[in-house]
Amino acid sequence: xxxxxxxxxxxxxxxxxxxxxxxxxxxxxxxxxxxxxxxxxxxxxxxxxxxxxxxxxxxxxxxxxxxxxxxxxxxxxxxxxxxxxxxxxxxxxxxxxxxxxxxxxxxxxxxxxxxxxxxxxxxxxxxxxxxxxxxxxxxxxxxxxxxxxxxxxxxxxxxxxxxxxxxxxxxxxxxxxxxxxxxxxxxxxxxxxxxxxxxxxxxxxxxxxxxxxxxxxxxxxxxxxxxxxxxxxxxxxxxxxxxxxxxxxxxxxxxxxxxxxxxxxxxxxxxxxxxxxxxxxxxxxxxxxxxxxxxxxxxxxxxxxxxxxxxxxxxxxxxxxxxxxxxxxxxxxxxxxxxxxxxxxxxxxxxxxxxxxxxxxxxxxxxxxxxxxxxxxxxxxxxxxxxxxxxxxxxxxxxxxxxxxxxxxxxxxxxxxxxxxxxxxxxxxxxxxxxxxxxxxxxxxxxxxxxxxxxxxxxxxx
Amino acid sequence: xxxxxxxxxxxxxxxxxxxxxxxxxxxxxxxxxxxxxxxxxxxxxxxxxxxxxxxxxxxxxxxxxxxxxxxxxxxxxxxxxxxxxxxxxxxxxxxxxxxxxxxxxxxxxxxxxxxxxxxxxxxxxxxxxxxxxxxxxxxxxxxxxxxxxxxxxxxxxxxxxxxxxxxxxxxxxxxxxxxxxxxxxxxxxxxxxxxxxxxxxxxxxxxxxxxxxxxxxxxxxxxxxxxxxxxxxxxxxxxxxxxxxxxxxxxxxxxxxxxxxxxxxxxxxxxxxxxxxxxxxxxxxxxxxxxxxxxxxxxxxxxxxxxxxxxxxxxxxxxxxxxxxxxxxxxxxxxxxxxxxxxxxxxxxxxxxxxxxxxxxxxxxxxxxxxx
Numbered sequence: 001x002x003x004x005x006x007x008x009x010x011x012x013x014x015x016x017x018x019x020x021x022x023x024x025x026x027x028x029x030x031x032x033x034x035x036x037x038x039x040x041x042x043x044x045x046x047x048x049x050x051x052x053x054x055x056x057x058x059x060x061x062x063x064x065x066x067x068x069x070x071x072x073x074x075x076x077x078x079x080x081x082x083x084x085x086x087x088x089x090x091x092x093x094x095x096x097x098x099x100x101x102x103x104x105x106x107x108x109x110x111x112x113x114x115x116x117x118x119x120x121x122x123x124x125x126x127x128x129x130x131x132x133x134x135x136x137x138x139x140x141x142x143x144x145x146x147x148x149x150x151x152x153x154x155x156x157x158x159x160x161x162x163x164x165x166x167x168x169x170x171x172x173x174x175x176x177x178x179x180x181x182x183x184x185x186x187x188x189x190x191x192x193x194x195x196x197x198x199x200x201x202x203x204x205x206x207x208x209x210x211x212x213x214x215x216x217x218x219x220x221x222x223x224x225x226x227x228x229x230x231x232x233x234x235x236x237x238x239x240x241x242x243x244x245x246x247x248x249x250x251x252x253x254x255x256x257x258x259x260x261x262x263x264x265x266x267x268x269x270x271x272x273x274x275x276x277x278x279x280x281x282x283x284x285x286x287x288x289x290x291x292x293x294x295x296x297x298x299x300x301x302x303x304x305x306x307x308x309x310x311x312x313x314x315x316x317x318x319x320x321x322x323x324x325x326x327x328x329x330x331x332x333x334x335x336x337x338x339x340x341x342x343x344x345x346x347x348x349x350x351x352x353x354x355x356x357x358x359x360x361x362x363x364x365x366x367x368x369x370x371x372x373x374x375x376x377x378x379x380x381x382x383x384x385x386x387x388x389x390x391x392x393x394x395x396x397x398x399x400x401x402x403x404x405x406x407x408x409x410x411x412x413x414x415x416x417x418x419x420x421x422x423x424x425x426x427x428x429x430x431x432x433x434x435x436x437x438x439x440x441x442x443x444x445x446x447x448x449x450x451x452x453x454x455x456x457x458x459x460x461x462x
Numbered sequence: 463x464x465x466x467x468x469x470x471x472x473x474x475x476x477x478x479x480x481x482x483x484x485x486x487x488x489x490x491x492x493x494x495x496x497x498x499x500x501x502x503x504x505x506x507x508x509x510x511x512x513x514x515x516x517x518x519x520x521x522x523x524x525x526x527x528x529x530x531x532x533x534x535x536x537x538x539x540x541x542x543x544x545x546x547x548x549x550x551x552x553x554x555x556x557x558x559x560x561x562x563x564x565x566x567x568x569x570x571x572x573x574x575x576x577x578x579x580x581x582x583x584x585x586x587x588x589x590x591x592x593x594x595x596x597x598x599x600x601x602x603x604x605x606x607x608x609x610x611x612x613x614x615x616x617x618x619x620x621x622x623x624x625x626x627x628x629x630x631x632x633x634x635x636x637x638x639x640x641x642x643x644x645x646x647x648x649x650x651x652x653x654x655x656x657x658x659x660x661x662x663x664x665x666x667x668x669x670x671x672x673x674x675x676x677x678x679x680x681x682x683x684x685x686x687x688x689x690x691x692x693x694x695x696x697x698x699x700x701x702x703x704x705x706x707x708x709x710x711x712x713x714x715x716x717x718x719x720x721x722x723x724x725x726x727x728x729x730x731x732x733x734x735x736x737x738x739x740x741x742x743x744x745x746x747x748x749x750x751x752x753x754x755x756x757x758x759x760x761x762x763x764x765x766x767x768x769x770x771x772x773x774x775x776x777x778x779x780x781x782x783x784x785x786x787x788x789x790x791x792x793x794x795x796x797x798x799x800x801x802x803x804x805x806x807x808x809x810x811x812x813x814x815x816x817x818x819x820x821x822x823x824x825x826x827x828x829x830x831x832x833x834x
Binding site: 052053090091093095096097098100101102104105108122125126128129144145146150151195196197200201226 | 518519520523524527531616620628629630631632633634648721722723725726727728730731732736760763764765768771794795796
């Protein structure tokens, strides 16, 4: 009897142990190419440098967290055909001299990196010729025409964006506004942004011409403010006095927040619509606004419209999003980390796996993989990392993703069944600093569709 | 100030000895030898003609950047260290030099060799214009006046001059060429930047030994007294602004031709403040200050801190488990940089060059360098 009981106990413990063990296989929706070469024991690094401590920190710290969590997740499930994925990050603080120094560091490593990850338009423009000369392809989460296509806008380089061109995003925004004349009658857009490669990249002759074709007037004089600014009332008033009823910003984190706050502070909520680039529709913007509330008691950026070229955190029916939600919770990631860049971190690591698998399969060994081989793969790469967005550079013809959709940022209601209509019915969470935060929800306004091609000489450029 | 002191037991017997920069034969050998060694550096890299990997290739880019920024900071040294004026618009003058050189090469077909002096003189003239308020104002007010340059110049380059400068978009710059030889690579560019930097440093050092240099110093020490002594203070202040901007113009032009691209992002206000910080760290008023200040900031920021962050990242998360490792990484760079600066300024408030001079004098005066 004792023996039977002991056996039953051992069996029970065994069953509990097996069921409690984490599943170490990849979910079915992740379909990587079959590995033809075993890379066990090898290491593949995600080389990355950018502004981790400056004005981009709101988005870059979550990017690193995304890299870290995704690397750990995929490494536990076989890495890249057995090779371990590691990270190698360097901080530029937003200084171009630092970018150059870090690029020199990476480009003189032996062996040279096969691929580098960046996200600042300025860095892309600075390093464009150098990466081509050194034959190091770059993935970047930015889309200035000059960085991707050169000064003439017609020379694709070695830098590939994982989002649509900023000019194309602005064009798509104008198309959306023009097509919704009932909601936005007589639209006049004032462009207000940060100075520099990123902030100014959407304000081009092509976008202005295209917007005019869509029935949207864009004021000819843009307003620029420093990321360190705290008062931009004059900039906003200049545009509003010139007739703007929509303010479009090609900035991120504190940029869109400050424009939204200023609109509220000046009592222009009813008269002016806030809009922006894909970075403007981000958790960071929503959380920064928690202390700047509009008349409805919701954050000042409530209702901002703009580009959302990826699936978002709240679209849990999408399996990649569900997985990332689950992993962010398992890794106890704070809500401030659960933003656009954390998603990009995951999708980039997944992209690395597929890219290296395909390349190694083609060239035969990891030792034979170099920048040129990776570029060759990227040019013909058709892949949807975790299903978040579609990568297809049309056989190397283009350098930014063509698909985009429009969305708006609202805030979750208290019972999480929809969006809040006022501060009273909004879901709030306490923050460590004693303030109360609202939970941003991005609601798509359109389906994914091809954005206009507004490169100089592009198909939709007037 | 720079001590051009003789070693114990060495006496000047000729006027030439008295005015020489290097007072002894050993000094001369050391200076020339160092310059010779500096010129050998690219030959010992993997991309050098012999393919020897004795010196990391990474050093070439770092040395070039240090040299370019040392020229810019030397310009600031002329203005701030020697003439006692202030400028918060030095990066804007670098921008003028960069764009003047780039536009001269692209639009007017100037070769680099012509574009460099052109951009230097052109920037000097722009500096002269922004120096005009120095007649009436000084101190904080002059700082504000020069700050205007930091806003006006980028605006002019971005908007009214857009057809020439490409506005906010980058402007491609052709690499320098000489007799069909391209200087596109870092190793080749090194042989342009280093001799120019050495010449500019020597020129700066000589300026301070001339009538003009002494006038600068008198304006800095007491402008009223200088005026009473017959020195045309306004004239010398303008000369200082011209020279300062000229140096910035040379640095800007070299920067543009080195990176083969110019964007305004490189010359914003934070760059002006950084240049000023480099001068303070180096020791304003010493000819070697720019070299020390720029090297300190660049090596700390670009080599030392990035090298120590990865091991710290391995240790800190376990030592400080309550902090997110990602946040530790993001905080370390500015934290270590700020800490190093504060510690440094406490230890050597007059800058590295002052420490160097103290050491040098002590060495030359041995064995009579003992103090009670």
